Each structure stands twice: as C-alpha cells, then as structure tokens.
Amino acid sequence: MEKEIKMPRLREEMKEGVLCAWLKEEGESFKKGEPLYEIETDKVVNQVEAEEDGVLEKQLVEEGDVVPCGEKIGEVRVDE
C-alpha cells in the first residue's frame, strides 16, 4: 500500500519545518521505529521514526528545504 509522508506538526504552534536530512535513500527499506528523516526545530534536531515497516519510494523535498506542516514530503510503500 502506498502512503504519503507529510511534514509533521511537532508542536501546536509549528507552521513549517526544515527537513535537514533524509536518513533513508529512495528504494531503501526500513523497520517500524527506525528514523526516516530529520527535522530541525528551534531547540533540537528531531529524528522522526517510521510508524510501520516499509520502503521509501520517493523523496519529494531536498535536504534543507523549508516545508509547511501537512505538506507532502515523500512516499512510502508499507506492508498491507
């Protein structure tokens, strides 16, 4: 099943986030709980973890891009 990854809202007041790094390449598989990408907020760099097993299909934004919360940043294929 294909799924979208969206820029998460890590805090209620957060409007946009910086995607600092992808931690998986396109085509690379991952397990639930593994960090997929990094988002920098004012205080720290958050390593956002996968919610289920899958494969990263597409990276739709570049590292360093500022992306509004809720906007699509990538696509994954997860096990049914």
Add this chain to the structure above:
Amino acid sequence: MSKPLKKPDWLKVPYDPKAVNEVASLMKDLKLNTVCNEANCPNLGECFMKHTATFMILGSHCTRNCRFCNVTHAAPETVDPDEPENLARAARQLGLRHVVITQVTRDDLPDGGAQQFAECLKALHELCPGTTVEVLTSDLKGDHDALDVVLKAGPDVFNHNVEMPKELYSKVRPQARYERSLDVLRYVKETYPNVLTKTGFMLGLGEMDEEIDVLMDDLIETGCDILTISQYLQPSPEHYPLQRYVTPEEFEQYKERALEKGFRFVMSTPLVRSSYRAAEAMEGAKESRAE
C-alpha cells in the same frame, strides 16, 4: 539578529509521532497542561514514548517573563478546581510510579498556587497510593507559609530551580531574585530534612566558570541533595541569545565537580532537564543518603 548556531550532533532526539499524539490527546481530554509541551522540551519525544510527562498546574500562562523560557507570559487563568483529580487520573492512566508536578508562576495568587499543589498531592495519594511525588515550584514569592502548605502535603522531592548564576539574573530573569531562591531551598531543607531537595541550572547563557563554582557552593550551603545541569536551548529568535553549546565532556567535568562539592546525585548532560528521569535521580539520592 545573529544567525543561530549550528546544532551539534548530540542534540539529535528521537520522535515517534504516534506516541506523542497519544499522550498529548490524553492531556487535552483531561484539560491538563504539561511543561513538556509548553516549554517545547527537547525530550518530549523520548518521554511521551515512555508514557511519562511532567504536569504543569495553574494554567499555561505565567505571570513572569523570563527571557530564557518558552512558557507564555500572559494574564493568568482561573484556577481549575477539577485539576487535582484530573491530574491524578492521568497519572493512573499512564501508570506513573513517580509524578512530577510543576507550575506556572502565579504572583497574582496570595499563596502563589501552594494550595493547588497540596490538592494535587492529596488527590495523587488517594488515587495512586504508593506513587512518589516531586514538586517543582516557583519561588512562591519566598513565602515560608506557602512553602509549608506544599510541604505539609507530603511530597517526596522538593525541586526549585535556581536556573543560572547570580550575575545573569538581572539580564535573563529580572523578576526573580537569586538570594530568594537560595532561601527557599535552605528553608525547605532545614524545616523538612527528610524531603530531598533538588535544583538545576543551565549552561550556555554566557556564564563564567568561576560563577558556576560560586553557584555550586551557594547551593551546597543550602543543603541541596540533587543537582541537574543542562544546556540552555533558545526557544525562538526572540528569546535570550544562546552564547554557546557546551560539550558533553564539559558537562561530565561539571558533574564531577558537583559531586566533589557534596551533592548526593548529579545529572549533567546537554539534554538533561530538571524533571528528566526524575525517578532515577530520586532513587540515586536515596541510595547515596543510605550509604
């Protein structure tokens, strides 16, 4: 405005969106605030994943406006009479064995919010027997009667943060007073010697090494048991400018120095916060006292 400093590798933290949402919605349902959320705590992801949180009572608006802190400074809210029971219910639902309760500073209330602390302690003792409780209070305007109200309700740990050396108060915490905070810690230790006292300060605000030395001496003189030392993280470009990131090695050196000076238990790493792994700190101090 100067460009923010590049974040070092040791400031990377895990974030599990699902676990964070679970704890956040429980708090919302019970109309509770957490300092984790209000202060934009860097450990929120780790703690919420472990289903632990630090409750922040008496609203989400602080009557003081410290330049290092992310908590909103605004007109104070009405005290919620259901808060103590809701807090105890949340603690039970999360299965917390050690609960930390902090507050927004309420200089508008005659007792600074002491009675609400006492009510929360009562509710927790009733609903979650056997659970230990740590209170992290404001200076309660240095009022010993207000401190008595909190302490007579039986917390296991009394925590009050001194935050920084004396020299920085006028620039960063103008509405607080260094001597008053020391007096709060001293009074509690002298009057309730069986309660563990705890305090914390930040590094990276521009403090000098000698100032930290004096600060540690002043804290030890109050009889303080537990010390937390953490990295100041600037909540936004409008807050007090971060001067530098202190390395984990330097944190380790400060820890050794604090232990040499006589603190029973010291937590000192960049991401330590005053209620971070609070149960561990309490147990560590108890063991040290038993020796």
